[in-house]
Amino acid sequence: MFAYLVRRVIGAVLLLFIVTAVTFAIFFLVPRLGGATADDLAGRYVGKSAGQEQIHNTAVRLGFTDPLYVQYGRFVKGLVVGQEYNYGTGTEHCPAPCFGYSFLTQQPVWPDLVSRIPVTASLAGGAAFIWLITGVGTGIISALRRGSVLDRSLMSVALAGVSLPIFFTGLLSLSIFSYSLGWTQQGGVNPLDETNPLWWAYDLILPWVTLAFLYAAAYARLTRAGMLETMNEDFVRTARAKGLTERTVVLRHGLRSALTPILTIFGLDLGLLMGGAILTETTFSLPGIGQYAVIALRANDLPKVLGVTLVAAFFIVLANLVVDLLYAVVDPRVRIS
Amino acid sequence: MSEPIEEVQDAPVQRLERGDAFLDVRDLKVHFPTDDGVVKSVDGISFQLERGKTLGIVGESGSGKSVTSLSIMGLHPPGVANISGQIFLDGQDLVTSTREEVRLLRGKRMAMIFQDPLSAMHPFYTVGTQIVEAYRVHNDVSKQVAKKHAIEMLDRVGIPQPDKRVDAYPHQFSGGMRQRAMIAMALSCDPDLLIADEPTTALDVTVQAQILDLIRDLQREFNSAVIIITHDLGVVAELADDIQVMYAGRAVEYSTAEDIFDRPQHPYTWGLLGSMPRIDRERTERLIPIKGTPPSLINVPKGCAFNPRCNYAHLNGGASETDRPELLDTGNGHLVACHLSPQERQKAWETDIKPKL
Amino acid sequence: MTTTDAEETPVVPKIGEELLSVDGLVKHFPIRKGLLQRQVGAVQAVDGLTFNVTRGETLSLVGESGCGKTTTGRLLTRLLEPTAGKIVFEGRDISHLSEGRMRPLRRDVQMIFQDPYGSLNPRHTVGKIVGAPFRLQNVKTEHGVKRAVQELLELVGLSPEHYNRYPHEFSGGQRQRIGIARTLALRPKLIVADEPVSALDVSIQAQVVNLLEDLQEEFDLTYVMIAHDLSVVRHVSDRVAVMYLGKIVELADRVSLYEKPMHPYTVALLSAVPVPDTKRKAKQERIRLQGDVPSPINPPPACRFHTRCWKAQEICKTTEPPLIELKPGHQTACHFPENVDAPAAKAEPAS
């Protein structure tokens, strides 16, 4: 078990390392292959009016003229221990993890990015809570009443849920609840701090429900399929043969097995969302990581894009790791081989 | 077999009226409506079983053995199967009882062991937890007491170091040990009726022998009624007092084990005995298979369901193809469903079958 | 080995000749564990088998689950590569032949699989399944592949009209016939049949057993039959090898093995078979083995059977009994064999 744990952690770290290399390559190697020179890159950091000389000096200062592997080494070093930046006028320390400076604002990327994590986390966490309860609950009910009118109606709603895009459901709910009825705010969010947490929840309720609807629909379908399968397993028959109540049979014996694969998907979904719920954040103007990514992409602000990519990758790898470990907790066949 | 025919006619009626049997199944029918048509998995079977006795049900796969046992246990999901007839367990009709009433009997008064002990146990819970659960549904005791009981039961079924093994997961057990644990679980509430559906089919011969011994010993100890379901005639011979041979959802022959093996009367039983190689007899040059394959239960052949495969169907002047033979007593409570006249039957048995077995 | 009397058997002159011989065959599956996935042990699935198969005979391998029967079968057909030892087929060492060099030989050595459901591709028609060997081996057929396939279908008791049907339309017994038709397509010399009838109903089992026997006669086939049902084995075999935990513990002709088994394990195995006869129930003459077969990862030392053997002595735990011929044609690996009539039978262990 311990070896398993250590192996998974090492694997996760290695994977992150590979992700940095690939992302770095995409952002710095590919433009080079496309014919861009070091000066072209540096040009983004200086004003439009700068002369050739000034640009070149900047390129040298920022290290764009060094061989790529040196640049990559510096980049990784920045991530791990931080980095000194030469401004020409002086040096500035960029503490670890250093993702570099924005082309646009000349501000370090990391603090900016970190300040947006709570919003995304609030959005993803709240929505996840809602979709788990409703999605899995709906799935169980549908499976137990297979073929009934209830099952069919629930599954039609679920089908709509998975097929309707977020910007559609989001805008629809905004126009009804916010513009027409004025029940909810039109965007933005109060931070979850000393102020009344109800305000926080109140601001987020619409994005939560919209996002959760999409996932709940998918989870309902998954749970239903999983339950239908496990309820046919021999061990469920055994549980009934023991004379257990139907409730115990379903919850303790059926659901426990049906939920295991859903756990995996849940971990991955949550990890993905932590890297930014782009559509939802844009629709509801939530200042989260997703919105940040969109802004960065529009502005072609490479360091920011790189930062978002790595943070998203980090969450996905972390979620994967947690899922693997949880699997071992849930399934003794993984734990004790 | 020299009994006068008149007496023969009313004997099964007498037997059916004897409602005092501990388990009394009467004209049980289980039909499954499906898209292709109605599957008549069990189509009118009756038998009685007393405490301390063992009934063997034999037949090929798909003949309705498992469906029968699941009906007794009330394990068919609601709305899936159409069940008719009566199943009296100690006087209570299980078919008309509510689901909750039947649930309270399950595990406590009747219990079941399944074919594949690995898939029949929940992979996420320890063996002990699963036995404790079975015990505590029907007994209001603390977890500690129940666990002690579980350890005792594991010891009873011959699991070494039961106090340690109680905390193991099913996948840590060997096949034989898993089946022992299943038996421990089934017997934890001291049921009066134990149904074993192919309990040794997934096991090796030497382990099978151990499990059969165990079932036999435990039955003596608990004095329960046992139904053993199998396709292996050797296994029923080891355990059963009475045997019911099933074909296409119906009983074709029903008698004591001695009668079935020494004086079988139905062409299908003859076929079964002829097709199996025997280790306890001289080796025959050739096996005598039954021709053809078992029928689909959606389209059971008219008349005797066995007629397309039967070598004697032509001897009955067309009756085999048109009339379904009733299960009738041919003497001494030996029930057979076949149109052959006693003379023909006797002749076929003595000239064709007996010399070749 | 018996030499053939040329005058007496002019029709099948090859019978009695050695077709396959196996010497010290070993297959270990490595077990990897820990951080670096180092090999920490091995499943000793097959551990030193020596036997030969004579042309035209049926040799059966019997034993409990996990004793290495299937692994042996897969080694003989070279679906697996042996860890050690030699497999000689028609005088040619095939132990380590590459897949490419093995391909022409696949015509001669075929395998029938246990599971009639899993071994046929559900998306292919019967015609395609049975005809596949012709295509794979580029064999020219006289009247085209379709004719050849239809002839094969008839041969195994199916109808030529089944050519365009799919496996799921057939019963277990019929599927097994399809599998047999496929193996027969290239007229193999040796067929390794892994539990060909275990998944079938008794009445169907008899049909398939009879079919296999008829085909053997018709095409001079040699069978290595893998089975766990001792009654079926007695019916079909000429010689029987009893395996326990990767080793052959007894190898003898059918009559001798079933009438005078020498190895205690064989004795126990035979007495455990339930027979359809209520009278035997009364006689309590049975030998009951305790416990289960130990794991092939850590098999008991010396005689692997000593943990369950009622005759075990100190020597059984320290010295491995060699497989020696105690009677003509009857080899046993045991220090204290049963049914030995002549006390002189304790042969010199060195040879």
Ligand SMILES: Nc1ncnc2c1ncn2[C@@H]1O[C@H](COP(=O)(O)OP(=O)(O)OP(=O)(O)O)[C@@H](O)[C@H]1O
């Ligand atoms: N690819 C493999 N990797 C690791 N172990 C294996 C592999 N194949 C087989 N084994 C192990 O080798 C042993 C012998 O297996 P084999 O399949 O030959 O048994 P068998 O005698 O055919 O049993 P059965 O009667 O159940 O078919 C078993 O312990 C099995 O788990």
Ligand SMILES: Nc1ncnc2c1ncn2[C@@H]1O[C@H](COP(=O)(O)OP(=O)(O)O)[C@@H](O)[C@H]1O
């Ligand atoms: N839920 C079901 N729906 C439709 N057919 C069923 C169902 N359960 C069992 N059957 C059919 O009933 C017949 C008898 O099955 P079963 O009793 O399991 O046979 P066996 O004698 O092998 O135990 C089979 O043809 C099977 O396909």
Ligand code: SF4
């Ligand atoms: S009734 Fe006719 S077909 Fe049926 S078993 Fe008797 S002889 Fe055969």
Ligand code: SF4
């Ligand atoms: S060598 Fe010893 S332990 Fe092994 S089978 Fe013979 S008597 Fe038993």
Ligand SMILES: [Mg+2]
């Ligand atoms: Mg069954």
Ligand SMILES: [Mg+2]
């Ligand atoms: Mg095998």
